[in-house]
Amino acid sequence: LKSTMQHINLQISHDAKERPDTVKQKNAFPPNFIHSLDSTHMMLTSLHCYSAGLTFVSVHDCFWTHALTVDTMNKPVCASS
Numbered sequence: 001l002k003s004t005m006q007h008i009n010l011q012i013s014h015d016a017k018e019r020p021d022t023v024k025q026k027n028a029f030p031p032n033f034i035h036s037l038d039s040t041h042m043m044l045t046s047l048h049c050y051s052a053g054l055t056f057v058s059v060h061d062c063f064w065t066h067a068l069t070v071d072t073m074n075k076p077v078c079a080s081s
Contacts, residue, residue: 048077 002008042063049056054069065073 044077045073049073 038061042058042061045063046056046058049065052072054065054073057064064070
């Protein structure tokens with residue numbers, strides 16, 4: 001892969017005939033699904049904060065605002081139909 005900023009060589013060696021581990025795939029689904037719900041919630045919260053003019057700060061899977069605007073951030077938002 002060549003770009004204006006870097007050049008990367010990537011070599012992947014795997015057995016094309018090797019079958020996926022279905023047990024690992026089944027075990028990975030629940031935490032990945034929950035993580036996707038968490039990330040969706042964070043994105044919707046950030047959009048709400050933006051539209052309300054609130055400061056939104058996040059690190060990894062935690063987010064917050066200024067102490068003065070916590071009550072506004074915690075108000076439920078109903079989706080319009």
